[in-house]
Amino acid sequence: MHKNPDTNMTLEQLKDVLNAEILCGEDLLHLQIETVFSSDLMSDVLAFVRPASLLLTGLTNPQVVRTAEMSEVSLICFVCGKCPLEATIHLAKEKKIPLLVTDLSMYESCGLLFGKGLSGGYDS
Numbered sequence: 001m002h003k004n005p006d007t008n009m010t011l012e013q014l015k016d017v018l019n020a021e022i023l024c025g026e027d028l029l030h031l032q033i034e035t036v037f038s039s040d041l042m043s044d045v046l047a048f049v050r051p052a053s054l055l056l057t058g059l060t061n062p063q064v065v066r067t068a069e070m071s072e073v074s075l076i077c078f079v080c081g082k083c084p085l086e087a088t089i090h091l092a093k094e095k096k097i098p099l100l101v102t103d104l105s106m107y108e109s110c111g112l113l114f115g116k117g118l119s120g121g122y123d124s
Contacts, residue, residue, distance in 0.1 A: 007117035008032045011075060011098055014054060017112050018102040020077060023089055025098020033075055035120060036113050038106050042067040049073060054118075056109050060084035065091045073097070079106045 012029040015022060025031075037049045038056035042063060045055060051072035057064055060082050068076055076092070077100040078084055084092075084099060092099045102109060114120075 007119070008034050009113075009116065009118055011100075013116075014075070014077070014113075015100060017116055018077060018100065018104055018109055020100040020102040023084070023099040023101055024093045025075070025096070028096075028098050031074060031098065033118070036110065036118050037073075037120065038079075038110050045071050045073070054113075056106050058082055058106065060088055062088045062091045064088065065095055065097055068097055069095050075100070077102055077109070079104060079109055 011031040014033060033054045034052040035050050036054045039045055040057055040059050045067050049071045052074050054075045054077060055068055055073045056077050056079055058079050060078055064076060065088055075098050079102055081103040083101060089099060
């Protein structure tokens with residue numbers, strides 16, 4: 001299913017919808033996100049995610065940022081209030097990939113974003 005560009009969301013809008021804190025990337029509030037993909041399996045991210053997606057995950061290690069960079073993921077949000085390692089934040093700053101953290105679960109986060117019209121970032 002292709003996405004209607006009118007339902008893209010900015011980093012700032014996503015922050016508000018998910019009641020999230022920005023850990024890095026405050027200078028990219030107008031960054032456009034086209035789709036959302038949720039997974040803790042980085043192999044699935046590599047295999048299926050579309051570029052310009054938000055990645056929702058509970059994994060907090062630097063490998064998440066490396067995977068996001070290779071997959072052209074634009075933004076990472078950590079769910080369930082999980083805070084990433086300092087090395088993860090440092091790498092994200094270096095790669096210019098904004099990081100958010102929300103207290104919401106992955107399920108709640110996906111539901112809220114779906115309700116706002118953001119489609120899934122799954123490419124088969």
